[in-house]
Amino acid sequence: MTFWDTLLYDLFPLIWSGMITGCLYALGALGLVMIFKCSKVVNFSHGNVAGLTAFLVYGLSSGVLLSLSWGAAVIVALLCAVAIAFLIYAIISPLVFESDLTSTIATLGFGLIAQGVTLLLFGADIVALDLPIPRFAFSVFGLLVTGYDLTVLAVAVVTIGALFIVIDYTKLGIAFRAISENPFAAEVCGLNLRSVHLFAWVTAAILGVIGALLIVPTTFLSVTTVATFMLQAFAAAVIGGFASLPGSLVGGILIGVLMNLFTFYVSPEFSSTFLLGIILLALNIFPNGVLQRVGGSRV
C-alpha cells in the first residue's frame, strides 16, 4: 500500500467521520459551556437528561409508551427536555447564587435521578432507535459520504449557526455575554439574571437532545449511551477552555478526529484512557482553551 493509498483509504475517511462525530460532540459541549459560562455550574446531568429524552423518543414512537409519528415524538421529547431543564434550574437556582460547587454537585443528583427514571420507564435493555435519516451514499475522490454524514453536518451547521447568531446579534445574546463576563454589571443594568440563566439551561437541553438523537444511529440506545457520549463532549468543552463557544466547536471536532485516529491506529480498548489523556494535556497546555484570546483591561 503506497502512502497515497493510505491517505486516501484510511486517513481521509477517518478524519471525515471524526469530523462528523465531532460536530455532535460540539453540540453536547456547547450546552455544557453555555450553562457554565453564565451560571458557573458544570452540569453533570446533561448526558443523563439527554439520554432520558432520547429514550422518550423511542418510547413515544415505538409503542412502548405511545405510537406517535417520529416527528411528533421528537417534538414531545424536546418539550420534555425543556420542562426538565426548567425544573432542574428552578430547584437549583437558589444554590447557583450561593455556591458554584454545591450547585454543580446538585446536578450530579439530577443526573442520577434522570438515569433512574430511564431505568424505571424503559428498563436496562439495549434498544434500537431508527430515525428517518436518508440512506444513500456516494463517493467524492474516493471518500464515502453517507446520508447520515450530510444530515449530521446540516443539522450541526444550522443549529450552531442559529445559536451563534442569537449570541452575537440579539439583545438576549448581549445579555448572555454580559452575565457570563460580569454578572454584577448586568444586574445593575436591570437584567433578570435568572431569566438569562434559564435561556442557557433550556438551550443546552435542546442541544443535548439533538446531539443524543443523532449519535444513536451510529450505535444503540442504552441507559449509558448518551452519558458516555457526553464524556467526549466534556473533553471537547475542556479543550475549548470550558468558557468559549467557538472553542467548544473546535474542541468537538478535534476530539472526534483524534479519537477516530487513535482507535484505528493504536487501540480501541484504550480509547477512554486516551480521552482522559487529552483532557489532562489540554488542561496543562491550554488551560484557557485552544482559542485563548489575548485581551483584558487597559486600566
Added chain:
Amino acid sequence: MSNLLEVRNLTVSYGTGAPAVDSISFSVAEGAVVALLGANGAGKSSTMKAICGVIPASGEVDFAGSPITGDPARRRVAKGIVYVPEGREIVGDLTVRENLVLGGYQKSAAERRQRMDMVLDLFPEIAEKANRSAWRLSGGEQQMLAIGRGLVADPKLLLLDEPSLGLAPLLVRRVFDRLAVIRKESNLAIVLVEQNLAVTMRLCDELHFLRGGRIVGHRSAEALRDKTARQEAIDAFLGAAAA
C-alpha cells in the same frame, strides 16, 4: 421641591461585625445633586448598593413616594434608579454600543436607540469607538461609557460611585463638565459618592459626611463656598482621612 428619594434608617451588614452602614437617613429632592463624602470604609458604596438593590439592607427606602424596600435591582432600574458603580464595571468583551444596549435593556428598541444617540452625542469620545471592544477604551473613556450606559436607562435618579477614581485631573474635569450638562438639560437627580471634595463642590447642592457607616455631618454646598468653612467641615467630619 418634593423628595424623590427618602432613605430612613438604612443599615447594611456584612457578616457578624459592625454594620458597614449604620442606620442612616437622608433625602434627595427632584433634580438635586447630593454628595456622600467619606474616607475608604465609611459606608458610601454600601449605601449606594443598598439603594439600587444589589445588596440586602434593612430600613426603608421610598422612591417617588412609593416604598421600594423589597424590590429587586431590576425593578428599581425600571422605576428610574440607576447605579454607575465604582471601578466602572463595564463589560469589556462587549462593544461600546453593546454596553449601551445593556444599559437600556428594559427600554423598547426605539426608545433605547434614541437614548443611545443622545449619549453618543454627549460623549463624542466614545461615539468614535462605538464598535470597539470596551476593554480597549482608556480609563476616561470607560468612565464615560459607564455613565453613558446608566443614562441610556433614562434614570430619574443616578447613583454615581466615585466617577473620578483613577482618572487624571483633566479627565475628571471633562467627566464632571458632562455631568453638569446632563444636570442642566434634564431634571435628573444625582447621588454622588466621592472622596474628592473639590470636584464634588462643582456639582452638588448638599453634602453628607460619612464616617464608620454613619452620617456625621451635613452641609449645603452654598455654606461651603467659603474656603475656611470648607476646611472646618473637613476637619470636623472627615478628619485625618481627608488630609
